Amino acid sequence: MNIQVKVNGKSYQADVEPRMLLVHFLRDVAGLTGTKIGCDTSQCGSCVVLMDGVTVKSCTCLAVHANGSSITTIEGLAQDGKLHAVQEAFWNKHGLQCGYCTAGMILTVTELLQRNPKPTAEQVRQGLKGNICRCTGYQNIVRAALAAAEALGG
Amino acid sequence: MTTRIFGSGIRRREDPRLITGKATYTDDIKLPGMVYAAILRSPHAHARIRSIDTSAAAAAPGVLAVYTGADVEGVLKPIPCAWVVPNSDVKQVAYPAIAKDVVRYVGDAVAVVVAEDRYQAEDALELISVDYEVLPAVINPEAALGPNAPQLHADAPKNQAFHWVASGGNVDDAFKSAEVVVKDTIVQQKLIPNAMEPRSAVASWLAPMGELTIWNSTQNPHIVRFITCLVTGVPEHKIRIIAPEVGGGFGSKIAVYPWEMIVAFCAMKLGLPVKWTETRTENYVATTHGRDHIERVELAATRSGKITGLRATVYAGMGAYLSTAGPGIPTILHGLMYSGPYAIPNIRADVYGVFTNSTPVEAYRGAGRPEATFLLERMIDLLAVQLNLDPVEVRRRNLIPKFDNGYDVAIGLKYDSGDYQKALDTALTHTSYNRLRQEQQQLRQHGKYMGIGVVCYCEICGLGPSQVAGAVGFGGGLWESAIVRFYATGKVNVFVGTSPHGQGEETTFAQIIADELGVPVDDVEVVHGDTDLTPMGWGTYGSRTTVVGGAAVALSARKIREKGRLLAAHLLEAAEADVEYADGKFFVRGSPDKSKTIQDIALMANVAWNMPQGMEPGLEATTFYDPPNFTFPFGTHIAVVIVDPDNGHIDLTKYVAVDDCGRQINPMVVEGQIHGGVVQGVGQALWEGAVYDQNGQLLTGSMLDYALPRAHLLPDVETLSTTTPSPHNPLGVKGIGETGTIASTPAVYNAVIDALRHLGVTGLEMPLTPEKVWRAIHQQG
Numbered sequence: 001m002n003i004q005v006k007v008n009g010k011s012y013q014a015d016v017e018p019r020m021l022l023v024h025f026l027r028d029v030a031g032l033t034g035t036k037i038g039c040d041t042s043q044c045g046s047c048v049v050l051m052d053g054v055t056v057k058s059c060t061c062l063a064v065h066a067n068g069s070s071i072t073t074i075e076g077l078a079q080d081g082k083l084h085a086v087q088e089a090f091w092n093k094h095g096l097q098c099g100y101c102t103a104g105m106i107l108t109v110t111e112l113l114q115r116n117p118k119p120t121a122e123q124v125r126q127g128l129k130g131n132i133c134r135c136t137g138y139q140n141i142v143r144a145a146l147a148a149a150e151a152l153g154g
Numbered sequence: 155m156t157t158r159i160f161g162s163g164i165r166r167r168e169d170p171r172l173i174t175g176k177a178t179y180t181d182d183i184k185l186p187g188m189v190y191a192a193i194l195r196s197p198h199a200h201a202r203i204r205s206i207d208t209s210a211a212a213a214a215p216g217v218l219a220v221y222t223g224a225d226v227e228g229v230l231k232p233i234p235c236a237w238v239v240p241n242s243d244v245k246q247v248a249y250p251a252i253a254k255d256v257v258r259y260v261g262d263a264v265a266v267v268v269a270e271d272r273y274q275a276e277d278a279l280e281l282i283s284v285d286y287e288v289l290p291a292v293i294n295p296e297a298a299l300g301p302n303a304p305q306l307h308a309d310a311p312k313n314q315a316f317h318w319v320a321s322g323g324n325v326d327d328a329f330k331s332a333e334v335v336v337k338d339t340i341v342q343q344k345l346i347p348n349a350m351e352p353r354s355a356v357a358s359w360l361a362p363m364g365e366l367t368i369w370n371s372t373q374n375p376h377i378v379r380f381i382t383c384l385v386t387g388v389p390e391h392k393i394r395i396i397a398p399e400v401g402g403g404f405g406s407k408i409a410v411y412p413w414e415m416i417v418a419f420c421a422m423k424l425g426l427p428v429k430w431t432e433t434r435t436e437n438y439v440a441t442t443h444g445r446d447h448i449e450r451v452e453l454a455a456t457r458s459g460k461i462t463g464l465r466a467t468v469y470a471g472m473g474a475y476l477s478t479a480g481p482g483i484p485t486i487l488h489g490l491m492y493s494g495p496y497a498i499p500n501i502r503a504d505v506y507g508v509f510t511n512s513t514p515v516e517a518y519r520g521a522g523r524p525e526a527t528f529l530l531e532r533m534i535d536l537l538a539v540q541l542n543l544d545p546v547e548v549r550r551r552n553l554i555p556k557f558d559n560g561y562d563v564a565i566g567l568k569y570d571s572g573d574y575q576k577a578l579d580t581a582l583t584h585t586s587y588n589r590l591r592q593e594q595q596q597l598r599q600h601g602k603y604m605g606i607g608v609v610c611y612c613e614i615c616g617l618g619p620s621q622v623a624g625a626v627g628f629g630g631g632l633w634e635s636a637i638v639r640f641y642a643t644g645k646v647n648v649f650v651g652t653s654p655h656g657q658g659e660e661t662t663f664a665q666i667i668a669d670e671l672g673v674p675v676d677d678v679e680v681v682h683g684d685t686d687l688t689p690m691g692w693g694t695y696g697s698r699t700t701v702v703g704g705a706a707v708a709l710s711a712r713k714i715r716e717k718g719r720l721l722a723a724h725l726l727e728a729a730e731a732d733v734e735y736a737d738g739k740f741f742v743r744g745s746p747d748k749s750k751t752i753q754d755i756a757l758m759a760n761v762a763w764n765m766p767q768g769m770e771p772g773l774e775a776t777t778f779y780d781p782p783n784f785t786f787p788f789g790t791h792i793a794v795v796i797v798d799p800d801n802g803h804i805d806l807t808k809y810v811a812v813d814d815c816g817r818q819i820n821p822m823v824v825e826g827q828i829h830g831g832v833v834q835g836v837g838q839a840l841w842e843g844a845v846y847d848q849n850g851q852l853l854t855g856s857m858l859d860y861a862l863p864r865a866h867l868l869p870d871v872e873t874l875s876t877t878t879p880s881p882h883n884p885l886g887v888k889g890i891g892e893t894g895t896i897a898s899t900p901a902v903y904n905a906v907i908d909a910l911r912h913l914g915v916t917g918l919e920m921p922l923t924p925e926k927v928w929r930a931i932h933q934q935g
């Protein structure tokens with residue numbers, strides 16, 4: 001099937017198998033490997049991207065579903081060489097160790113802060129329910145989210 | 155100097171690539187012409203393979219080749235075990251890369267398909283038909299030793315992989331004269347490590363040169379190189395192993411697996427680069443597990459609570475084959491730690507390693523020490539109940555008094571330094587322990603069950619002296635290496651044999667160099683994880699990277715400082731004895747303006763236009779550092795839980811961790827290690843466990859079924875520290891990568907049991923699910 005997807009502002013046109021997962025489209029067709037695959041049961045959130053501004057697990061979505069949409073992956077978050085406030089906060093607060101869950105975490109937090117610019121720690125924790133990190137114990141991810149909220153003026 | 159770089163929590167230098175999606179993990183690698191392998195795995199825990207038909211798969215679209223056990227037999231040697239613990243009669247059973255006649259666990263490889271893309275490879279797997287004769291299976295390690303258990307290996311009677319005994323003092327006498335004895339059976343459930351990056355390998359074979367390169371999600375590329383050489387027959391100097399970005403390991407990426415050997419085999423056969431990446435569901439059966447003990451434990455004590463003896467018989471599941479370091483974990487890293495932070499005069503550990511029809515068991519964060527700490531801390535709580543003493547009081551009566559430079563425990567180890575009492579007091583003060591106990595009483599009167607768990611621990615890490623490694627049967631040394639290289643521009647590369655994968659040593663090692671040599675931390679780049687670039691090393695596990703690898707970095711820096719000093723003396727035309735170093739400058743004593751910066755020295759050493767007689771050009775130093783002893787970090791953790799009697803729900807409301815890892819290079823990184831470690835240990839206490847049915851099917855075989863810790867289930871961990879430097883380490887540091895996991899499982903467990911104590915509940919099996927807790931409350935209450 002022929003699809004057209006905008007990823008990080010750039011248009012990609014491809015003929016894909018109907019069963020191709022969006023995450024494979026992003027990684028293998030668009031060559032954007034920043035989006036990770038951590039499971040095959042839609043549990044871990046390593047694959048989270050923004051589709052038309054909303055978080056989706058790109059492992060649980062077919063590439064054909066993304067036809068006509070606009071996707072933001074971790075590679076598209078920094079603008080003009082300047083880190084997004086959430087990226088900066090993850091760095092400052094040691095919100096990552098091995099980095100494997102990080103793309104999904106950062107995008108999840110980014111969207112969370114758009115919906116709720118001034119979350120409590122508890123709300124951040126609830127918002128991270130769908131993302132697994134095996135390294136950090138989540139605490140510094142929560143700190144990073146709160147710091148990012150502050151930096152963004154929430 | 156203003157704030158010292160050593161000891162400051164600067165943000166990590168590896169992060170920019172990780173937060174922008176620019177890091178390259180193994181599965182991100184795409185080589186020209188690369189093809190994809192998928193492995194067919196046994197659906198049975200134990201079966202004879204009658205026949206395999208691969209013809210349909212071989213004819214499927216895109217398929218280049220299908221190989222079975224018959225194809226690799228004789229080409230790939232069996233996968234060796236590298237930790238053959240002496241005096242324990244270890245049975246090194248053959249571990250073929252692909253099973254040919256018998257499969258011994260769900261996940262054992264049966265065939266491999268290589269195809270042009272991954273979808274095609276996975277499709278073709280379904281076209282392979284295997285005729286199995288299903289055999290009875292055994293999963294429980296104690297049952298597997300029993301007389302009627304199914305036998306896994308002809309050359310391992312009774313499924314016994316080994317039997318190891320360690321003792322100190324006279325245990326039997328201690329029990330004969332004991333005033334009090336408490337007993338328990340402890341089950342250390344099997345755990346699935348779940349590093350977030352599944353395992354992956356890309357192999358490339360350059361036939362004209364006979365060169366094999368493998369990108370591999372591993373914690374120890376040099377060990378992989380060595381074992382790849384043994385298995386494939388490619389000479390070691392023609393093998394390059396690259397551990398690119400590695401997404402967590404926790405022990406599960408120590409083993410050298412059959413899978414990367416299969417991938418190498420395919421690449422060599424086809425002359426094409428081949429990639430294999432496991433799915434998560436595959437990871438659950440194909441990547442090593444942890445723990446899996448059944449322990450029968452007895453503790454002897456006086457009526458006043460002084461522990462006089464400890465003995466345990468441990469049945470440690472090894473899985474179907476011996477993984478790379480498997481046998482060393484329940485023995486050396488477990489039995490030898492039975493004294494913990496306590497003075498226990500008589501100890502015996504009796505450990506049976508047992509084959510079972512399940513995924514092989516390897517190190518999993520803490521590896522042996524969490525099990526030892528749990529055992530001890532559980533027994534001490536039972537003793538406290540028996541004697542009607544506060545659990546803190548029993549611990550206090552047995553802690554080893556403060557020591558700075560060596561303490562011999564009965565079982566033969568020499569601890570380096572410790573101030574256990576101080577860590578305990580710090581934790582008690584911070585939590586207002588006595589007030590907590592009062593609160594517990596009050597809540598109980600209102601039908602609310604609050605529990606407090608206190609754990610004192612001491613663990614062995616910073617592995618370790620090579621002579622000891624040899625004596626305990628580890629198939630290698632445990633020293634580390636570092637090359638520090640200054641360029642003419644004053645910039646520095648550090649090449650290390652350790653292979654960090656999330657622990658932050660690109661930052662902390664740069665801090666060591668900056669501290670020792672006065673260069674800005676941004677002028678230092680740390681290179682690791684590539685056997686062609688880095689000196690020999692033994693990898694990242696056992697909380698050894700900073701302790702042993704960091705020491706090698708520091709010693710190389712000190713060699714550079716000395717060479718720099720001699721060169722500075724020459725350039726300053728001063729006597730060598732008069733030249734001193736401070737803060738990145740060499741100066742003549744008494745006249746600080748007569749000086750050369752380290753950058754001046756780096757330039758001159760590299761151009762070498764004006765060198766002292768006989769001095770070699772270059773500013774570079776190599777150190778192979780073999781530590782004289784292990785390090786023994788310690789601390790006290792306190793957990794507070796509220797148990798809801800109506801539904802058995804456990805709310806972990808407070809967690810305090812006091813840890814002592816000696817001097818801290820980067821407190822932010824240290825804290826991060828503790829957070830992550832604690833949460834992993836909480837996972838074991840409350841949620842995690844590999845559950846098998848009686849046929850050996852893994853029931854918790856995906857992330858849907860295996861409960862991992864999630865953000866909304868956890869409180870913040872309050873971290874505090876005390877500082878007792880290691881006397882023998884050049885930096886005074888001790889390992890901190892595993893302490894959280896070591897302490898938190900018993901802390902949370904003890905807290906839950908404490909919450910139920912007034913109901914007569916004395917113990918439950920982990921994980922402490924609401925159902926188990928609810929049943930206990932309602933049966934006993």
Ligand code: FES
Binds near residue numbers: 036044046059060
């Ligand atoms: S990879 Fe998408 S949720 Fe795990």
Ligand code: FES
Binds near residue numbers: 135
């Ligand atoms: S940083 Fe490793 S999984 Fe989150």
